[in-house]
Amino acid sequence: MYTGILPITQDENGLAVVMAHEIAHAVAKHGSERMSQGLVQQLGGQALGAALSTNSATTQQVALQAFGVGSQLGLLRYGRNQESEADRLGLIFMAMAGYNPDGAVGFWQRMAARDNGASPPEFLSTHPSNETRINDIQSLLPEARKYYKAR
Template identity: 45%
Template sequence: MNISLFKASLLSTSLLLAACVTSSPTGRNQVLLFGGAEMSQLGVQSFEEMKKTQTINKDPKTNAYVQCVSTSITSTLGKQPDFEQWEVVVFDSDQVNAFALPGGKIGVYTGLLKVAKNADQLAAVIGHEIAHVQANHSNERLSTSKLAGYGTQLGQVALQSTEYQEIGMTALGLGVQYGVIMPYGRAQESESDILGLHLMHEAGFDATQSVELWKNMAVAAGGSEPLEFLSTHPSNETRINNLQNEFNKLTKNNKTKPLCSL
């Protein structure tokens, strides 16, 4: 490919990006290349596969507890455009984790229930995961990965010319790794912390318990947490500071606290 074709490729990429740029719920720019129905289908397919390959918890009390917390939050969202209702599944695993997928799928690992000490803390996690879906983070991440791959192809062409060598090096290495993919991961996590805080608050849970949750997470990590600079997740300390700063923006909520207990 000659330089003229390379310039044309860059121009077409720029036009594509301009057409697909939107704003997240917090006003951050996003590039979304996929439709909601596409993402929902991917989420549903992935969830069905997980249910086939992972052990599903059958304890009625545990399931009722997780369902209560999840439903209390999802009921504040109203009707969703790409699916009828949220599905919640509890998986038997020591993982201290939970997730939500496009298409209205929520998974909670039993290991999380040992760290999230009460319904408010569990709501902080589930609210955070639902916020990823509401903010189109899966779409954004998939779109970024696709663009990174396309950028690498353009970079290989760019290296053929000293005029575009710097652009090519950026696309092939440092720029793609640190300038696009990794910071987006941290931005998405921080955004979901804030959005999730508001979701749990709107559902009637005690938002201050989100800080207690991350203190518990820090203890559970046992000092093994990776350095924030090389992680796609904010440090627990950063998360706690961000959440504490956001408390002042919460408006009074007169909604009755959900009666969810294990």
């Protein structure tokens, strides 16, 4: 799922939505049964630290790393509670990294509108989108905005 998600992310901020969401799953150890402890630490520290950088090459590396892990986690389907937690933490993480968390609404709306006829990338197949999620994200945004400082 390295490039399949890009039409839905559209830009760097949209990519940050996916990365922060996957990092949140990892930091919260949602996939701990299938992930090594080392991988969790790598994601929680290194990837998040690099995400704070504005260097585009670094951002690209982090993206590849997050996507690699995302495809591993793709073996799982997260529960609703885990999704809610990852949505909340993801919004905060991306805001801390200097990305506008408001972009998450558009991302999940594009997810909801995606063409179901195409074979979905891993992230899409494991992350059902719906109105409830979009509404939940909108109610979480005021908290996440407190962490957001435009770069």
